[in-house]
Amino acid sequence: MGAQETASGDHVRVRWLAPQQMGASAETLGFYFEVDPGWHVYWRNAGDSGAAPRFDISGNGDVGKILWPYPERLPIEHLTNLGYAGNVAYLFDVTARMETLELAVNLEWLVCKVDCIPGFGSLTLSRPAGGGNSGSESRWNQDDLTLRNHFLARVPQPSGQSPWQVERLTRRGDLLRLSLRNTSGRHRDGQPSVFPLDGELLQASQPTLEIDGDRVHFTFSKVPGAPAAEATGFVVVDEGSAWQFDAIPIVAAPVVTAVLEEETQSFWLLVLAAFAGGVILNLMPCVFPVLSIKLFGLIDQGSGSRVKEGLLYSAGVLATFAILGGLLMVLRAGGAAVGWGFQLQSPSVVLGLIVLFWLMALSFSGVFEFGHRLMLVAGHSRGGSFVTGVLAVFVAAPCTGPFMGAALGAAAVMPAVYAMVIFLGLGAGLAAPFLLLCASPALLHRLPKPGPWMDRVRQLLAFPLYATVIWLLWVLGRMLGDTGWVIGTVLMLGLGFALWIGTSFSGSRRAKFAGYVMALLVLFTGFGTLSVPQRDALQGSPELLSGWQPFDAAAIAQARAENRAVFIDYTAAWCITCQVNKKLVLDTAPVQNMFHENDVLLIRADWTNQDSEITAALAELGRNSVPVYAWYAPGASTPELLPQILQERMIAALFE
């Protein structure tokens, strides 16, 4: 071997892996890099820093592309590199065309420990060619052949031969999630390693791993600011073999068809999310009044059976969730298009809640004594704690907080048992803080002792209830138009008068009776008027900004056909997250300007009332609760769903 057959630099020596004589057909040759211990050279995608070696090959043979043995992850301080710790052979196929194969190559490499040293060198190769193909192995030096074969076995094979097949590559914000499924039909002990081919797009660090039966999901982080790609490739390594997947299409997540499968996979995560959602529900304004009532009851009660109360409350919450979940399952099975929060789509339910909270508020203010009896229901007795739990769920439902949307969306399409577990997870989350307060002596000791101040607290607690009544009146107004709040307020007036009659003439049984009769009459009339169709005022909601149009499937389809961007705001008056997003983001001048400048068709799908078309559209997105923000980029075939908590920059990001 001549001196030109090797090259060397700091910590690296390079030589050919080649037979003594070339055959007639293609042969795999290599550059063997002997690297000092502790130092490393790089794969085709070098990772966070570093650089792949370069091979500039010329000569009289047909030279193929460089074949890169699969790498390993090399954590170097705060970075991750992709390469080889120790010796490696970079291979390529070559077919001799002449009687003598002549190759010359200019090499450049980078060898690093923590510090990096570039190396440069050139090699030449001259081999007689044209020997038959028989016994090609005998033309090799045995050691070199072993080395060549060792690294050739590490070169990725075509993806079709892989036991792992790509199910989906989804993008969620700055994360890319690759889902692989084991299709080999046999159990594989470990999980595969996956290396991204594109270092401009994805970070080299170890992706997070989720295992789910015969599926494995890898979540990679995008390089900050890297433009969105339509497709990208990976090398999958398992049990010493590797396969290369090129140009896997990237789909925006969650995608319509992906919801069922994907959400089923991460089932326990969903339960956890549901639990967290339930806990957060406690913070939601529509739950707070109920909890404040109950808390008041606890204080009043002093020591004793608080844990029991907490458990009863939890039982009430869980039972209600179970019943509502079961109801949803039944309706779903029956094919009814309903969604979460549906009970607040009924004006009678809203009116009922108005009456309930109005009476509670009046009693808290000390207008009448019936409140104490109601307090018995809502606060004191064991049945009361249970009922409080029931009540909490009922009014909490529309406050679809973060986490809830996805969990409920999944619940709607998952097998009934799973859906029920998710419902109960939500319930457990809702009940947990309260139960904790009841169970923890430390927390209980911090509760103040009962005293005269309690009356003032009780009176204070009336105000959130009044506020709740105002909100419910507003919801009713959104449902029925102007008549809605007229019905509501007249009913309140009537009830107030009936209470005055019933309580003002103390001791008079007749007065009490009259009060009851009057209250019943008022209630009967109030609810009766609801059955008269009142929906005329509904559609042209005056609140719509000029930019928003009501839901119209045909208009959406047409805009998409014209490659016009479409933004759909699935919202409802009883959905607080929706209103906050609307006020703080969607209906602000900068966002409206952005939409306007980009000629976006703005659709406000108002789900305040039951609307089968909107329910169907939501179901198609895999959701059955609001808010949902669907963005159809111009010409995009699938929508991108935005987070439930919107920020202005998320909208801005749509137009970058």
Place this chain on the structure above:
Amino acid sequence: MNKPDLMSSHLTSRKLYAVRNFVLALLAAPTLAFAAAVPGEKAPDFSEVDAAGKSHRLADYRGQWLVLEWFNKDCPYVKKHYGSGNMQALQEKYTSRDINWLTVISSSKGKQGYLEPAQALEVAESHDLNASAPFLLDVDGSMGRAYGAKTTPHMFIINPEGQVVYAGAIDDNDSANPAVIADSANYVAAALDASMAGNAVAVASSRAYGCSVKY
């Protein structure tokens, strides 16, 4: 405490907004650990002292263009661009157009590329540094980490509004050979020229190549 008058009460919506932000922060916590300067977003704040003892803060450059360059005199890729005069030529070209250019050393004490202030002044001299200040000495790595500087060189461009316009490599050829510079597309020059002319930047992000920053 309740939401009914949400639409009219700023207090309520602010409170809700605070809750939202809290939840968002919870959700975002894992990603916050990898803070970085991201094109299109606000540039991270910094406050560092240069080799001459003068302090520099992001706020000092509000309303002006700013280029940040990560440096390690012993890194072969830094040598590629300084030995060839490429980096100094870029510095001169753009600082002469009233663009600020800060060259940052984030090597910690005892690591490759670390320089005491006096040494840094000498290196600035011997390297014909044409930046707006002698090296910024980010010994604790706070500025480098805030920007997510991974390699030397690693380049960032910040516009007068304080937004990151470009983050990544200096050019499109990760060879250590200075001979390739002539045929390389310089991302920094392209991004500066385009954005100063009010045009979109064709490549706003790239994989920074070079040696790891020695935090």
